[in-house]
Amino acid sequence: MAELISKFEALGLSADKAKEAAANKKLAPTLDSLITSTGQTEFTKPTGMLIYTLATTATKDKTPHADYIARAIVAGRIASTEQLGAATKFCAKNDPSAEETAFDESCGVGVVVSDEEIAASVQGAIDSFKESLTKERYRALGKVLGAVKKLPELRWADSGKVKAEYDAQILA
Secondary structure, three states, X not given: OHHHHHHXXXXXOOHHHHHHHHHOOOHHHHHHHHHHHHOOOOOOHHHHHHHXXXXXXXXXXXXXXXXXXXXXXXXXXXXXXXXXXXXXXXXXXXXXOOOHHHHHHHHOOOOOOOHXXXXXXXXXXXXXXXXXXXXXXXXXXXXXXXXXXXXXXXXXXXXXXXXXXXXXXXXX
16 A cells, blocks of 8 residues: 555655545556556656546546556646546547547647637637627626637637636736
């Protein structure tokens, strides 16, 4: 158990969370297997958290290619929870090692959304709701944020940056 705890702490889990994960009969073997499949012993915190998230959501039936996804995370191909969700959906129906290009396309691998693109997209969405924002004021904010989140050009953008930009523009 001490070996598992130390492995899990290398993912960036706190000592308590690592102990809790090591004691979990369903999670511990899955997480251990994913860590082993990556061939690494040290992880950055974001990478470790994505692997932990994969372990907590993956099942053999629904995510038969979890090891492939874990290696994609470590390689930097999967870098966000949005991409992880897309990867698990893709792998539930396809073999990613046989269809690597399709995997990359469906998971947004290599797609980078700049801060300028985020700002422009958010501004465009806010502009399209200008009349309703003026008339309904705060009651319209939820509709506008929903529209921003559904913009296809922001699908792979960092959701924290999108929300921060939205807040900044709404308050301006």
